[in-house]
Amino acid sequence: MLNDAEIVKQFKPKPIVEVAKSLGIDEQYIMPYGSEITKIHADALKQATKQNSGKLILVSATTPTPAGEGKTTTTIGLGQAFTRLGDSVCLALREPSLGPCLGMKGGATGGGYSQVVPVDRINLHFTGDFHAITSANNLISASIDNHIYHGNALNIDPRQIVWRRVMDMNDRSLRKIVLGLGGKMQGIPREGGFDITAASEVMAILCLAKDFEDLENRLDNTLIGYSYTDEPVFVKALGITGALLALLRDALHPNLVQSLEGTPTFIHGGPFANIAHGCNSVLATKMAMHHAEWAITEAGFGFDLGAEKFFDIKCRLAELDPAAVVLVTTVRALKMHGGMDRQHLTTVNTEFVKAGLENLDKHIESVQLFNKTPVVALNRFADDSDEEIAIIRDHVEAKGILFAESNHFTKGGEGAIELAEKVKIAVEQNRPFKPLYELRDSVVDKIKKVCKAMYGARDVAFTKEAEVDLHHVEHLKLTGLPICIAKAPSSLSDDPLLHGRPRDFQVTVRNIQVNAGAGFLVVLTGKIMRMPGLPKEPAATKVELLEDGEIIGVS
Structure with missing residues (x-):
């Protein structure tokens, strides 16, 4: 198969002004940054459209592993599938950060035949x-x-x-x-x-x-x-x-680009749901809903981090309620959660798949805690076996949960048609979301409810520093704010080495920071840092600027 850069060269993007106009956005609100990127003025939300309130779809995932789950790629592929079905759709994604782009994670524009373009500009400085x-x-x-x-x-x-x-x-x-x-x-x-x-x-x-x-x-x-x-x-x-x-001033206005298949895509706001609230901007999400019948957004890392904050912080503050939730997983990820060594993930092994299903089960339960029922999307890799996928499908469907195998990486929107159809079924069964905690709960109770219900913790311990922070919160009379827990992304616990579905563990809260302007409290757990480090061989070592001005190695 061609690499991501070679795939992108096969497609010719539409002029971005045409993409904006296809959403019904008036020209006075279009602020182009060249031919492939534009900002859309926030006042475009005041523009009357036929629908004004498209159905919102949330894409999240099981606990992330080095094997990859593909939330962004799945979100893009799903959007392209809706486009192929003739539906009005718009994506709302998070902006990539230079740190992970040049560090361990690499870019955040999707992959294969489910990418947003221009890849290099989005992943590097974008619109500033x-x-x-x-x-x-x-x-x-x-x-x-x-x-x-x-x-x-x-x-x-x-x-x-x-x-x-x-x-x-x-x-x-x-x-x-x-x-x-x-x-x-x-x-x-x-x-x-x-x-x-x-x-x-x-x-x-x-x-x-x-x-x-x-x-x-x-x-x-x-x-x-x-x-x-x-x-x-x-x-x-x-x-x-x-x-x-x-x-x-300019940063507040959402950025509009497109996928390889021309699906309009707003990309605006920061990532890092392990150390921040991890959602794209409210303006971008509402812009997508305002101008299309379907709006698809993402929240990560796993559902326990990004999606919990999406519901308990973003949905509360912006009065949003997703019509459906997609939970992405992979055969490789479940094998790792089942205890398989990373070096052998391409080897067919049904026992490790079965052992890893408990991580998927916990995330399904977590979605249900918000009064939602997920559609489980199996992001297929080339070396996945039909037997392994059948085990996952049978396990999920036995719970009465919709399941779809998705080949959007190799087939683009066509490969996600089954997923799009299952999402439409799920929308018909939608119920209003229920928050995990009430704002009137004490800060300690909010933290305990998230840690016990969402992570599966036995208890929560507070350091002396955290107890001092609690007194500050009470003194400021800000106990009614929602909480944003910063936690290891690679585990349901605050210990990054505990995979699968850890049980009988304790979460340690070491600090509580007041983000009064943002409107939430940041709860630091375990050894989590809000400044990541670079790996031994960062992705920056693979980036090159060619003589013709093309940048390679950023994807």
Whole structure:
């Protein structure tokens, strides 16, 4: 089979303005970035359309493994299948982060015959949204230190600054640093550190903002630290909100591209559901729903992380309710969860498949906790055997769950027709979603409900630092916010080495961060870091710029 880059060369994309107009978007809202990418002004949501409220489909997956599950590829393939069936459809995906693109994960534009284009521009700088978010975040950081340097009229306690710098790159050496060295002219020495841009509160604020007014209010209400008298200090006190809005002006507008088969695709907002809320922007999702009869979006890593936050944070705040949920898995992933060594995943082995089904079972149960019934999508690889797939199909259908084998990687939309048809059946059986916890629950109870119900934990332990953080949350009267748990993505537990369906484990909460502007509390568990590191051989070593200007190795 051809590689991803060779496949892309077989397709000629439509002019992006034509794609936008095919959605019924008026030309006054189209802001082109060349012939293949455009931003769509947020005011396009005010434009009257025939439908105005397309059915929303959520795609998530079982616990991720190095073998790959393919949420984004499946989402794109499913969208292309709807296009082939003659339906009005639009995708709403997350923007790739440079860190994983040049690190371990690689690009985030799909694969095979289910890709969105232009691959290199989307995976690298795209329209500059991540750079704008990084600059806005770091303007806050610079303003805090500058304010202290010039007299500290707000009485900010440098020891209690909670705001961190960010960059869109994996760099473990920046997780903890010392600032202000070099004498009194260089500022006040203090401890600090960097998170990756996708995990920043500014990213979450941009993703959850309904419009510019909402964006302004969220920025104003962002907590940056505490005074010497333990009073909270917010961004509004720095007087820089106008500058922040200026930096984020263009970034707020969703980006529109297309799949290889011409399916319109909004790509807007950050990834990383293990350390952030992990959803694309509310504006992009609503834009897709506003302009098409079907809107398909994704949430990852596994359902326990991305989809839980999609329901408990995004759906609450944006008043969304998916009409169907697709749960993606692979034969390879289930073999790994069953205990098979990664080096032997291409070998047919039904026993390891059977042993790994318990991970799939837990995610099916988790979907049902939200009052939804999933469609299980088997993302087929070339070396999967019919016998292995039959075991999974029989197991799923015995539970009364819809199952579809999907070959979208090798066949594009045609290979996902069965999945699209099963999704349409599932929509007819849809019920309103039910959140996992109530906002009026205590913070401790919210955390315990997610950890016990979604992860299968026996109990939750809180460190002394976390208990201090809880007191801060109570003092700020923010106990009514939803929670965003940061956890190891490769396990249902907070221990990344526990695969399958761990039981009788305890989750350790070490910190609770207040993201008042975003509107949730970040709960850090286990040893999770909000600044990833690069692997021994990062994907950056495979990227090349050719003499004709073509970039290869980014996919």
